[in-house]
Amino acid sequence: MFGLFSSKKPFNAQVNATATKLEVPAGDNLLNAALNSGLAWPHNCRVGSCGTCRCKLLEGEIKALNDFGYVLDADELDQGMILACQTRLRTDIAVEVTLDNQTASVVAAQKSAGVVSSVTELTHDIVEVRIKLEQPLPQFVAGQYAELTMEGIDDARSYSFARSPANEDADTVSFYVRRVPDGVMSNLLHDGNRLGSKVSVSGPHGTFYMRESTVPALCIAGGSGLAPIKAMLEQCDQDGFNRKIIFLFGARTQKDLYCIDDMEQLSAKHSQFSFLPVLSEVDDDNDWTGKRGLVTEYINQQGLDIPACQAYLCGPPPMIDAAIEILNKEGLDNSQIFFDKFLDASHLPGGKR
Structure with missing residues (x-):
């Protein structure tokens, strides 16, 4: 009887032919499990919008948290491509992905509370929002993003850092926020006086940054x-x-x-x-x-x-x-x-x- 209340067992994901098996806890997605294990899995938004975390499903069954067709094209779907951030496992699986081995300098994300310190209009529908943090985040790499949450808004929103670490105070982060029709957070940040509004910032996230190279x-x-x-x-x-x-x-x-x-x-x-x-x-x-x-x-x-x-x-x-x-x-x-x-x-x- 007590077995009815036991937690679900994790499944394993074989990542590429030579990699060790990755344990994916029940209820977690493939990308989170990969990042938590230290794998340099390419990613950016983590909400199924950018497509960076795509990989090829070779074996096994999965549950798609959102329709992959919003981001992947028909050819990619036919080839068995999936989005790791929108994938939960139904069985053990095997996947193929090109890991980003240049992510050694990318640090683990942390959370910090902060307040909106300034909102500057850049265009008719884009503002720069600067947030002063209680505790500095780990130093990000130019090109990465953070996840912002505000009171009364259920889900985090992802925004790229708009200034390089060299051009930013350690306890301040800046983002360009475009007004989205019916967008809850973007309209909240655009409308009225938001100075002093509380914001939780998680970061840095993502693998979009300029690689070391001398080619154009x-x-x-x-x-x-x-x-x-x-x-x-x-x-x-x-x-x-x-x-x-x-x-x-x-x-x-x-x-x-x-x-x-x-x-x-x-x-x-x-x-x-x-x-x-x-x-x-x-x-x-x-x-x-x-x-x-x-x-x-x-x-x-x-x-x-x-x-x-x-x-x-x-x-x-x-x-x-x-x-x-x-x-x-x-x-x-x-x-x-x-x-x-x-x-x-x-x-x-x-x-x-």
């Missing part, structure tokens, strides 16, 4: 996806640009542009760095003298030997998917493409950001 890097961002790219570039400014970096920033109209002065100052300071903003929705009679069209249309116009580059992409999924398709056609291997899809939780089943 092509960075592409759209909307609030500027945040992690800007943080990376600030870190390059601190360390010294040791390679050619081109940054293409896509926006709809001039009112959607921000941090332009910062990028132009970097470009003037470093001959290795160039910056190109591109607007996709500009009237013919507009006084905009810069580039027009989709930002991905300018990938092939930068004079780069694309197969010998790295690419860092951050922003809306359609932009990232289009960029990856072009880069693949030009011969860039997927192992040299790093991306963070900014798909807000309102696009997932039952989610609101």
